[in-house]
Amino acid sequence: MAAPLPPHRDRDLPVGTRRILHLDVDAFLASVEQALHPQLAGKPVVVGGSPRSRNLVMSCSYEARRFGIRPGLLLRDAQRRCPRAIFRDGDSQAANRLREEITRILLAFTPRVEVASIDDFFLDLSGTQRLHGAAFGTALHIQKLVREHCSLPLTIGVGTNRITARLAGKLGKPGGVAEILPGYERTFLASLPVDHLPGVGHSIGARLERFSIRTVGELALIPREILFASFGRNGLALHERAQGKDESPIEATHFEDEHGRLHARPPRSLQRETTFEPEEGRRIIIEAMLSYLVERAAHRLRQLNLAARTLEVRIRWVDTRPRPQRSAPHKEPFIAERRRTLSSPTDATDEIWRRSLRLYRDLPRKRALVKRITLRLSNLTCTEGWQGRLFDEAREQNPDTGTSRPDRQRRLDSALDQLRKRHGFGRILRGTSTPLEKTHPLGPDGYRLRTPSLNQ
Ligand SMILES: [Mg+2]
Incomplete structure (x- = not known):
């Protein structure tokens, strides 16, 4: 039997207290x-x-x-x-490799590891106190391991949920470990500016400002009925967060198999987006960007052996024209999206591209510049076994030539995927995205976008 752990600060916490770590690689x-x-x-x-x-x-x-x-x-x-x-x-390849190494280190502590973005992670240590001691001590230990094995600096926030762990981490930057103690969530949040809460963006922040609500503490005092009446379901979530509550679970995104290989669990949706800097008005560039996002997303979909049934295109515009009023010109954002669910799932670049372009062209026309474009694929299903069947169906339907359009597309996609594996994503690109050459430098990994996580 292992020696009992020395007394530690989590020892007397009520059973069921969540211990969440947010880890962020500095710079x-x-x-x-x-x-x-x-x-x-x-x-x-x-x-x-x-x-x-x-x-x-x-x-x-x-x-x-x-x-x-x-x-x-x-x-x-x-x-x-x-x-x-x-x-x-x-x-980016070294970055991906190091991120995998960090993921492996974290998986040694708990299987509940969520790789949240290119450089941040969540870890759920709830119930591991008997094994590892206090979450704060585990955080220090992880920080040391990552420094020794990956030579990377980590900032770690400790809390009872995602929000408090992330906010604690902000205080600890760079290179620190910071904890918001269980029971002190509300006290801690009270003095923070309200826009520190996730979900309080530009427009909600401006509306709260009109009610003179500037801190999380002031927001926490507003009855939930009023927030619901003003902001709908978002208002209810805000009410919870302002109290320091957040029940959302940590998703285990990765696991190691019996040979020690690291695998990503299939995601529930796949999103690729980028920001234009400066804002973009030329249709040809925006459509070329959409085509590029489709290429990246479809490639990833096939890597994961997934197919998507629901496609969504979202655009965020900013109106940069000076306003007639005396107030200073400001950038007013609007967002619109179009979504479509197909009768059968697809992983073909060509089909996703044609349908996404139609969704984009169905969006309302605005006399404004595009700030951000997002492609989201959801309703994902596993394609294993399904691909072979489709090949057969296609051949049956087209006995004369032996190949149908989906069949040819599938071969083209898989040939391109093979080439990219060998030579890098940026070496082979479809003609529909080439107008981007004028605006974005091209490297072996593809175009250099404002969103580095796209190189994943
Ligand atoms: Mg970072």
Whole structure:
């Protein structure tokens, strides 16, 4: 029998208290460069490409932040602020590899590991106190392991749910471990600006401001009926969050098989989106971007052996025209989406592209510029076994040529997938996305978008 753990701070918590960790790699892509090239440690590193290009900073080390460099800044301005900064392209393959290593380290503590984005993770340690001790101590331990094995700096937030863990992490940045103690959620949240709560975006924030609600504490005092009347279901969620409550479970997104190989569990939906910087008005570029998002999403769908039945295209515009009133011109966003469910699921790039283009063209026309475009595939089903059957059906339907349109498309898709596996995604692209060459640099991994997670 293992020696009993020394007394720790989680020992007397009520049974069932959730222990959630949020882990975030500090300055991820810049830290990956420093991990790969130890001579860069302690130096101002900027990832995004050459400062002579018109690209933006994707990531920068904390040493670079001291000079006022931030993600989203033009690289050329970054160089002006810190002439001795070191500019790198970034290495998405190394980044993916290191992210997998972190995932493996986390899986040693609990199977409930959620890889939430390119560089952040959630871990559910509820009920592991007897094994691992207090969540805070486990967080320190994980931080040390990741530093030793991956040479990456982590900030970890500890809380009783996603929201408090994430907010605690914000306090601990960079490189710290911060905890919001069980029972103190509401007290902690009360003084925070209301837009720190997830779900309080631009428009809800502005409406709350009109009621003079500026802190989470002020929001927590509003009866839920009133929030429901003002914001519908979103209002109910806001009410819960303002009290520091969030029941949403941590999804186990990855697992290791008996040979120690890491696998992603099939997602419930697949989303690819990007932001235009500056906003885009040219239809040809927007449609080319949609085509590129379709290519990436369909490729991923096939990698996961999935097919989608529901497609959705969402656009966010901003009206950048000066307003007639005396108020300063401001950017008013509007969002519209079109969704369609097919009679049978598909994983074919060509079909998803034709249908998404139709959805996009069905959206209302706006005299405004496009800020963001999103493609979402949902209603996913497993294609194993299904692909073979389709081949046979197609042959039966078309005995003369032996190949039907879906059959040919399927062969084309699988040939392209093979080539990309060998040569990189960006080496083979469909003609429909080529107008992007004018606006986005092309690398072996594909176009360089504002959303680095697209390179996944
Ligand atoms: Mg990060």
